[in-house]
Amino acid sequence: MKKLISAALASAMVLSLAACGSTDTGSNASTGTDSTATAEASNTGSTTPIKLGGIGPTTGSAASYGIAVMQGEELAVNEINEAAGYTVFEFSFEDDEHDAEKAMNAYNTLKDWGMQVLLGTVTSTPSLSVAGETVNDNMFMLTPSASAVDVVETGDNVFQMCFTDPNQGVVSADYIAENALGTKIGVIYDSSDAYSSGIYTAFKAEIEAKGLEIVAAESFTSDNKSDLSTQVTKCQNAGADLVFLPIYYNEASQILIAADKVGYKPTFFGCDGMDGILSIEGFDTSLAEGLMLLCPFSATATDETTQKFVASYEAAYGETPIQFAADAYDCVYAIYQCVQNGSINGDMSVSEMCEALKADFTTMTFNGTTGEGQTWEANGMVSKPPRVYVVTNGEYATAE
Amino acid sequence: MFRLKNLRKSTKSNLITFGIVIGFYLVIQLLSALGMLSSSLSGQLVPICAYVILAISLNLTVGILGELSLGHAGFMSVGAFSGTIVWTTLYGQVPNWLGLLLAFVVGGAVAGLFGFIVGVPVLRLSGDYLAIVTLAFGEIVKNVMNACYLGYDSKGIHFSFKDAASMGMEADGTTIINGAIGITGIKKGSTFILGIILVILTLVVILNLINSRAGRAIKSIRDNEIAARSVGINITKYKLMAFITSAVFAGIAGVLYSLNYSSLVAKKFDYNTSILILVFVVLGGIGNIRGSVIAAALLTVLPEMLRSLNDYRMLIYAIVLILVMIFSQSPQVVAWRKRMVEMFRGRFSKRPQAKEVQ
Known part of the structure; x- marks a missing residue:
């Protein structure tokens, strides 16, 4: 009996799913008329x-x-x-x-x-x-x-x-090299993230082609990002004067806090994932002072x-x-x-x-x-x- | 009818399980023929089959062998990656059916090998310890695959744990596994019919194992390891047998799952996936293979059915899980269900009698 019921329930569920029509969750203002x-x-x-x-x-x-x-x-x-x-x-x-x-x-x-x-x-x-x-x-x-x-x-x-990830990496590297923002480059990236490692791979190739040296390439993974101070310290010890952060703004804010704690003040350079760092709740935006980011959009642009x-x-x-x-x-x-x-x-x-x-x-x-x-x-x-x-x-x- | 009654109880129960699977296939085919099958459901058919296989295979470890494993997604992962590598490298060079067959065989075999490697030291442990070690295994597999770069060019195979550039490949080389990006551009190989065939294959092997002499030995270990040892059962052998069989099918399910999508990332196979499979097993009933099949199918479809509720769906999904758990496991509810069933039975049997009196 139980078997029959379960079979019936299963088939009923399948049927109802198939018959389930499309639900319009769209946000449309269909008040307009053809006239x-x-x-x-x-x-x-x-x-x-x-x-x-x-x-x-x-x-x-x-x-x-x-x-x-x-x-x-x-x-x-x-x-x-x-x-x-x-x-x-x-x-x-x-x-x-x-x-x-x-x-x-x-x-x-x-x-x-x-x-x-x-x-x-x-x-x-x-x-x-x-x-x-x-x-x-x-x-x-x-x-x-x-x-x-x-x-x-x-x-x-x-x-x-x-922009594609490699494109961002290449453009960032070119910009850093052309404007002589740093000579010893440190990188902190998320190796478990496709976006971050994609930018890093292209960045590394381009920056080396430009004759700059990556002195520290530190990675973290999505499981292991609650404390990023180790990576910051390693960049500091390696003497990096520019730290490239091809990561999202939440992790970047932690890095900025960690760098501030140890009194490390290199130039930080990020990509479009960095946009949003100024609107994190509870984050002291003065820490982001001087942070550079390659980003196609700025909320304060005047156009x-x-x-x-x-x-x-x-x-x-x-x-x-x-x-x-x-x-x-x-x-x-x-x-x-x-x-x-x-x-x-x-x-x-x-x-x-x-x-x-x-x-x-x-x-x-x-x-x-x-x-x-x-x-x-x-x-x-x-x-x-x-x-x-x-x-x-x-x-x-x-x-x- | 007469013959059906004479069948052994377990055989009858198994036939019902097969009947449900085939019935499900026929219903879907019918809906498809009538044009009533939504894209939403048809897109979930292969994942349903994969999860059903995973639930059945995990039930062998959890329900029949009686050991808690939290690393099932790890076996799924190694199976998926090895099978997909075979499939993508052979694609276009051998007939598709052969490529698929090899992918499944390799996926299952590699997962089985890992089952053996993990099983030999780990099965000396039991209970909580085993659970923790398998959990760690799953996480190790995830992190290793996430950092793994593999490619080939005219000089041979290149491999690195650092980044794509460290492989030192020639410019025309092909990257197979690209670290966190995983394997991309997989040609779709899985179909619903293939999934159903694999589900039936899994059922045949695992149900036969359970009802065989070896299966009884495995169950005796679950019920009392010391007693089993005292009657001369080779504990290690039977534990490994169950564990490896479970791993092989997890690997096969992994291949089925990964060949359904055009990209494969290691992140998918984290402990959440392991727990999800365990939830299927627990909700379906530990040791109850048919329960696993139904629970895996329904719980895969359920979140999609709740999609129209937007963000509330996760809350409702959780509530449904709790309710089902109470309904199927709580002693009071089970007793109440029995009373209800008896009441209905009573009514059904009374009515014909009343007619006779008239």
Whole structure:
């Protein structure tokens, strides 16, 4: 009897799952009507909403990045829908817990919802799995922040809004060498993290080519990062006058605190993962004074696009946007540019839209919060001017 | 009907287990044919099969041998990595079925070898000590694989524990394992039918082992090691037999799992995964193979079914786990369930009698 019940329950569960329709968790303002459609709508000849899907960690260890991306995308979608007067985009975001298996489940859930373009995923490891699947489905994938070079190499339908890891490593090394910021370089990186070790590998090769010496290359792993003072001390003992930190801002803040305790004051240099260090709760931002970072985005930049974005982001979510949010915001606007060009509309199939977007992305120039004149190569990598900032008086200031 | 009654109790129970697996396969095929299968569910079919195999194999260690192992994901990891290396290097050079077969054989064999290496010293321990050593084993495997760089070029195989540049490969060399990035660009090899075949294979081997002479010896060790020793049972041999079999199938499940995705990272196989598999076993009933199958399948699907609840899903998942545990294990609830079943039985048997009276 028990067996029968359990079998029945199991099959009932399977059935209910299969029948479970798509739930619209999207944040769409579907109040707009066709009569109010603006000139843009007549350009495309269709007012069917385009379904944008996002995937990223909104829970777990990488949640701060996933939430930033979700909010950046959501904000852009709301703005666009409001400005256009009708629903240009419908948006749904699914959590992947920074796990490849969960990311695939999220991707499939979004497919059931009817996603036409994927704006994700946020972190590299899940991206690699999802990218493989988007190639099979020929779905256009524009990732705001998954910077591993393998992600874009998966297929020609995968594009990046951020710099690739090797690119950041090379640009950082060149910048350090050209501006003679240091002669003895120390590096502290997360060897268990694809982003961090990807930057480090390229950085090491380039800095040695430039004739500078790495005197200490200290690593930690995600299991072993509660105390990073050993790594700092090793850099100090090796006499490093510049410490390169290709890591995320949470760990970087610990390093800055540890360095301050032992009175070690080299130049610290970080990459885009460093953005957000000034908004950590309880962190004394005076410790970050003089910290340099290579980052395409600064919340204090004075151009109109950035200021408008920062103001509306702060109004909507009560916090200063980090670079992840800016990249995500740009992703939606890049897609919107293609809508305005008239090359895509909501009636197209996933595959047609992918082909149209591929053609557009490789030819268009995009101006956003993370840089003017951004272009994409056919391999999906973005090309935009890198910017280096120095933290001065608790704010970013453009270096030089 | 007559013959079914004469079957041994264990054979009958095993047939029901196989029936559930095949029934599940048929239901999915039917849904798929009707076009009612959502992408969400179809994407989970292979992971379900992998987790079912893992739960069955861990149940052999935990339920039948009676030793607590917290390093099952470690065996899964070594199996997954070795099998995937075979699959990616052979891809396109041999027919796919042969590549798959070799990947599974190598994955299972390497995991089995690790089972042997770990098992020989570790199985002298028991209880909490064994749990801690296996936990450490899983973490060691994770960290070693995370720091491991492997590649090949015209000069041969290169290997490093430091970074990709230290391998000293030629420019045209192929990197297979790239440290924390793991193996990327894996061609998908796993299918649902393959998963079901492997589940059935696992069931055949493990159920036969349990019901064999060796299985009875293993169970006697669980029930009383001293008594088993006194009747001349070779403790080490049977402990190893169960432990290695368990490791081999964990390795096979690892290969099945990794060939379903285009990338493989060591981080996935941490103690959380080991605990997850243990949860399947405990919820399904320790020593109850069919329970493991059902628990693994349902608990893999459950978080996805709760996805629409957003962040609350983790809370609800935890509550469901607690409720199921109480429902299946608490003595009071078990007694209450028995009473309820008897009440229903009573009603069912009374009705026909009442009719007869009329």
